[in-house]
Amino acid sequence: MPWDPDRYHQFKKERSAPFEDLFRLVKVRPGMRVIDLGCGTGELTRELADRLPDSRVTGIDSSPEMLERAELLRRPGLDFVQGDLAQVSGEWDLVFSNAAIQWVSDHERLIPRLFNLVAPGGQLVVQLPSNHNHPSHQLIRQIASEEPFCTALGGWQRHSPVLSIEQYADLLYRSGGEDLQVFEKIYPHILAGADAIADWTSGTALVPYFERLSPEMREQFMESYRQALRQLWPAGPVLYAFRRTLFAAVRPQRLTAVG
Numbered sequence: 690m691p692w693d694p695d696r697y698h699q700f701k702k703e704r705s706a707p708f709e710d711l712f713r714l715v716k717v718r719p720g721m722r723v724i725d726l727g728c729g730t731g732e733l734t735r736e737l738a739d740r741l742p743d744s745r746v747t748g749i750d751s752s753p754e755m756l757e758r759a760e761l762l763r764r765p766g767l768d769f770v771q772g773d774l775a776q777v778s779g780e781w782d783l784v785f786s787n788a789a790i791q792w793v794s795d796h797e798r799l800i801p802r803l804f805n806l807v808a809p810g811g812q813l814v815v816q817l818p819s820n821h822n823h824p825s826h827q828l829i830r831q832i833a834s835e836e837p838f839c840t841a842l843g844g845w846q847r848h849s850p851v852l853s854i855e856q857y858a859d860l861l862y863r864s865g866g867e868d869l870q871v872f873e874k875i876y877p878h879i880l881a882g883a884d885a886i887a888d889w890t891s892g893t894a895l896v897p898y899f900e901r902l903s904p905e906m907r908e909q910f911m912e913s914y915r916q917a918l919r920q921l922w923p924a925g926p927v928l929y930a931f932r933r934t935l936f937a938a939v940r941p942q943r944l945t946a947v948g
């Protein structure tokens with residue numbers, strides 16, 4: 690997908706709050722081998738590496754645009770590689786992912802697969818947006834189903850693979866996870882107005898739609914989207930109540946899979 694690092698960083702401050710909550714779930718030990726799945730531009734990967742003493746941290750991402758930025762942050766103990774997070778191998782003391790696995794389908798298979806990468810005594814720690822039923826996302830699907838966009842997209846729409854917190858808890862338990870922590874949280878972002886919500890989603894949820902539309906059609910889509918958002922939020926400032934899922938699980942020293 691054509692990620693735009695500058696557009697994504699427009700809401701950098703707001704996006705760092707869930708990282709702080711996520712980091713609190715990490716059981717810090719010295720000398721950890723860490724993989725950050727979907728590391729993006731690497732700022733938060735570096736932050737993670739800086740907070741983990743004597744760690745060796747690898748950030749993996751599929752986007753060359755994002756990795757080009759990340760490469761500038763490389764240092765001893767911190768490197769970046771291009772690849773698909775669903776295909777990672779190896780054994781890691783910490784498998785970490787902030788705001789990335791929502792782009793990968795079939796979480797019923799993905800979560801056990803990621804948990805299998807965790808070394809005995811290690812941890813899987815993940816944050817992902819679960820905001821797909823917010824009006825800002827419902828409107829994207831609605832506009833995509835209307836003409837001329839429906840024809841331009843060939844009827845395509847993105848359906849979120851994100852599961853409920855009960856399902857993540859169950860998957861982690863069945864994978865043999867211990868010390869489970871699974872919860873949802875609303876991050877209350879105060880934005881200038883409806884157009885700022887459009888700016889936000891244009892850096893994330895709209896990316897796969899943009900990829901399938903011509904530049905003219907993209908602009909037309911954005912205009913319809915902004916107008917629809919302005920009807921819901923006619924005046925600013927607006928509360929963008931953003932729902933996210935966070936979970937963590939420890940792989941026991943001696944693993945006993947359940948059921």
Ligand SMILES: C[S@@+](CC[C@H](N)C(=O)[O-])C[C@H]1O[C@@H](n2cnc3c(N)ncnc32)[C@H](O)[C@@H]1O
Pocket residue numbers: 692726727728729730731733749750751752755772773774775786787788789792793893
């Ligand atoms: C919303 S950004 C999050 C970046 C970073 N973790 C952060 O919190 O700032 C999502 C990242 O996931 C990456 N991504 C999406 N699908 C991926 C995949 N299958 N394998 C690796 N990276 C992927 C994108 O390229 C993008 O950089």
